[in-house]
Amino acid sequence: MSNVWRARQFEYQWLRTAGHQYADFLQTTEEALVFAARQVQLELTPDARAQLMHAYMTLNAWPDARPTLSALKAAGFRLAFLSNMTAAMLHAGIANAALDGLFDHVLSTDARKTYKPDPLAYQMAIDAWKLKRDEIVFVSFAGWDASGAKWFGYPTVWVNRLDAPPEELGVAPDLVGRDLSVVARFVGVAR
Numbered sequence: 001m002s003n004v005w006r007a008r009q010f011e012y013q014w015l016r017t018a019g020h021q022y023a024d025f026l027q028t029t030e031e032a033l034v035f036a037a038r039q040v041q042l043e044l045t046p047d048a049r050a051q052l053m054h055a056y057m058t059l060n061a062w063p064d065a066r067p068t069l070s071a072l073k074a075a076g077f078r079l080a081f082l083s084n085m086t087a088a089m090l091h092a093g094i095a096n097a098a099l100d101g102l103f104d105h106v107l108s109t110d111a112r113k114t115y116k117p118d119p120l121a122y123q124m125a126i127d128a129w130k131l132k133r134d135e136i137v138f139v140s141f142a143g144w145d146a147s148g149a150k151w152f153g154y155p156t157v158w159v160n161r162l163d164a165p166p167e168e169l170g171v172a173p174d175l176v177g178r179d180l181s182v183v184a185r186f187v188g189v190a191r
Contacts, residue, residue, distance in 0.1 A: 005036035010144075013084060013115040022113040025085045029056065056089060061097035062161070068180035069102045075189045080105035082125055082138075084115045105129070117148025125154075139183050143167040150174075157186050 009032035016023055023031070030053055037044035073079060079102055083090055087108040094100060105128045109121040116122065125136050138154035140146040143166060146158035150171040158173040159180055166172060175186045 001036050001040045001042055004039050005033050008032035008035050008039075017115050017118055024110050025089065025115075026053070026056070029053065056085070057092045058096050059093050061099055062179070064179045064181065065097065066099060066102075068184055069099065071184060071189055072187070073102055075187075077187065077189070078104045078129070080107055080125055080128060082107045082109070082116075082121070084109050084121075086110045116145055117151065119152055122149055122152040122154065137183070137187060139180075140173075144169070146173040147171050155186075157183050159183070 009029050012023075012028040012032050012035075013025070015021075016028065030049070033049065033052060034044065069079060081090060081094070081103050085093070085108060087106065087110060090106050090108055094103065094106065105125075107124045107128060109115055109118075109124070112118075112120045112124065114120050122138070125131075125138070126133065129136060133153040134155060136154055137157060138146075138149035138152075139157045139159060140149060141159055141161065143158060143160065143164055146156050147167045147169040150156045150173060151169075156173040158176045159178070159182060160176050161178060163178070166176075175182055177183075177185070
């Protein structure tokens with residue numbers, strides 16, 4: 001069910017974007033959960049549904065996140081978070097993962113009523129920083145997001161933790177690695 005849920009979550013977000021029928025991340029995630037349960041013929045009780053949805057508010061960071069982000073911050077880099085999640089979800093996640101104080105900007109595509117890889121989503125970092133595309137390094141966990149950022153024109157690092165194959169979308173990230181140390185290496189910060 002998890003694989004169906006995750007795939008449908010993105011499909012619903014992208015379909016709603018293409019169809020100009022925006023609904024926020026939380027709503028599309030819950031709609032995808034209901035679909036996934038029906039797809040695999042699993043009874044989804046209201047309690048189970050609430051518990052699964054609440055999990056998005058209590059996500060943990062990867063173990064290398066805090067030390068790497070702290071090293072980047074100490075080296076003078078300004079950090080931002082750009083996500084399809086809602087602002088409330090992002091702030092709860094940052095607090096839950098003990099990453100408070102590391103990000104100068106927490107950007108939710110919800111503010112633009114769209115989802116990555118829409119160029120309007122990637123434009124948010126330029127607008128927040130008042131910088132040029134080549135002055136921002138975009139770091140992504142998802143290959144499709146790295147491709148979207150590269151289409152937009154950002155120097156891009158893909159943190160490919162799951163050892164996924166590269167996307168076949170006509171672009172490639174500037175650097176790929178298994179954890180956030182690849183980001184520090186890309187910008188020349190020892191960690």
